[in-house]
Amino acid sequence: MGPGARQIENGEARMAQAAHDIIEVAPGRTQVGFVGVGIMGRSMAEHLRAAGYPLHVFTRTRAKAAPLEEAGATWHDSPAALAAACDVVITMVGYPADVEAVYFGEDGAAETGILAHLKPGAVAIDMTTSSPSIAQRIAEAARARDAWALDAPVSGGDVGAKNATLSIMVGGDRTAFDAVKPLFDLLGKSIALLGPAGAGQHTKMVNQTVIAGTIVGVAEGLAYGKAAGLDLAQVLDVIGGGAAGGFQLNVLGKRMVEGDFAPGFYVHHFIKDMGIAGAEAERMHLDLEVLTLARALFERFAAEGGREDGTQGIYRMIARD
Structure with missing residues (x-):
């Protein structure tokens, strides 16, 4: 042998x-x-x-x-x-x-x-x-x-x-x-x-990549509703039961509307996750433009003082008067 x-x-x-x-x-x-x-x-x-x-x-x-x-x-x-x-x-x-x-x-x-x-x-x-x-x-x-x-x-x-x-x-x-x-x-x-080994972490990167675009979309959508003078609570009730529904809208969107930015998941941890996902994507020769944009927005928000907010805090920056 x-x-x-x-x-x-x-x-x-x-x-x-x-x-x-x-x-x-x-x-x-x-x-x-x-x-x-x-x-x-x-x-x-x-x-x-x-x-x-x-x-x-x-x-x-x-x-x-x-x-x-x-x-x-x-x-x-x-x-x-x-x-x-x-x-x-x-x-x-x-x-x-x-x-x-x-x-x-x-x-x-x-x-x-x-x-x-x-x-x-x-x-x-x-x-x-x-x-x-x-x-x-x-x-x-x-x-x-x-x-x-x-x-x-x-x-x-x-x-x-x-x-x-x-x-x-x-x-x-x-x-x-x-x-x-x-x-x-x-x-x-x-x-x-x-x-x-490693497959769990790769799957989490899929999850965070999906969330990155979704949470920014929720914040922008609610900012649009606010600028249009809509009752955002009513908006959430209506669209939350349709194709837009999900945790980011129904739970974190509600917190945005109520001004509750306490962390369920810290902004700085989310930036860390997006950094890992971005590095893995680059290694696999993927160009994930929405992920890159979302990370840049959250990094800007963190630099403006939002580091310890929950991820729904991005609404404060996007919807500011």
């Missing part, structure tokens, strides 16, 4: 062993860790705790985790410490650089990251919107430890997180997906495995 064949055989044996040892998810028994409990993460973590899963938490600002701790969650001082205590580790942080830091360690110090402390058979699930290439690197590193990793970004914003109606787009191995599906079922309604 040649060295190549031995490598394949050894790899297959390692994967078979990992498949045999993969964690069985069950309330009361499976230790679930959640890294990042912000606007969406806190609600998601609470759904898991309420379903009976022992919950472990870490976030950079501990005060954000206080409601979860008061409800019985266990606090850890680092992602590494959390990973060592858990069977499933879920991350939902801000930027691709944050994903790299929590998985591979701050400043490249591997021992401070999640991957260095994953148990054999454990599953790491990154629900951050990040880059497909980082998802692939995480999956490869997890496999090297006889563990598993899925990329599972979500859509639905704060409303979807609170109501457990998120769309969850997953990339990775079927074995790991099937094992943790009971956890996904507690968080969302539309859940799909879309391909190998």
